[in-house]
Amino acid sequence: MRVSRAVRRGAVAVVILAGLAACSSDKGGGTAVPEPSAAQPPPAATSEVTPSVQEPGPLPAAPYTVTSGRLTGDTGRARYDVTVPRIEGGNPAVAAEFNESVEAALQDQVHFPGDQRFTLEGREAFARVGGRVVSGLLVTSWNADPPGAHPTPLVATVVVGTDDAQPITLSALFPDLRAGLNRLSEESARLLPATAAGPEFEREGIEPTELNFANWLPTPAGMEIHFSDYQVGPHAIGLVVITVPWDRLADVIAPELLEVVRS
Secondary structure (H helix, E strand, C coil): CEEEEEEECCEEEEEEECCCCCCCCCCCCCCCCCCCCCCCCCCCCCCCCCCCCCCCCCCCCCCEEEEEEEEEEECCCEEEEEEEEEEEECCHHHHHHHHHHHHHHHHHHHCCCCCCCEEEEEEEEEEEECCCEEEEEEEEEEEECCCCCCCEEEEEEEEEECCCCEECCHHHHCCCHHHHHHHHHHHHHHHHHHCCCCCCCCHHHHCCCCCCCCCEEECCCEEEEECCCCCCCCHHHCCCEEEEEHHHCCCCCCHHHHHHHCC
């Protein structure tokens, strides 16, 4: 017989666990006793698990918002009152670059060559937000002071990439600038006959120079080129605009910028 003892809550209890081996008697009889019950396993250890807290990731960039601003002044030679396009939100560096570039474009118009006094008023202003680019157009009305025969529209465009907050110039867009300008000249000759300029458009206005194609905007459809007053025809036809499809320019545009400007 085997005896074990356990102490619980201060009371002592003796539990007899007996096992009798099989044996024989003279009478061949035997007494069986119950098998010992299995010992109760100790309670499983428990531990308190504190759920992990996931740190919040960076907030998504705020979207860009197109707004406008009014700029006025008098240089002594030029008086101006112009509404300009502006960009807010998004990457502050992109918004700042765009807004500063628009103001610089206006100042170029305020300091129009010559010594005649004039006034400058807003005529058209808008901005466009693409997937990876923001762009804007500013058209003002130049008028001699005292007034002359008719006002003259002045055109300016701004294009800024949102990846690096840098202006996208023609020299950046075309790795081989000469090849890019030649293509723009060829495409202009193809498209202008269908515009108000007609087949007799002014050929000098599409010579492959940076000045002739300085005013352009990126759109999903293509490169939108804005010609200045008198550039491809008389004042009476108004400002002429053409759009060169991107697939006509794909082989001369920097590959890393093609998806940017067409976004």
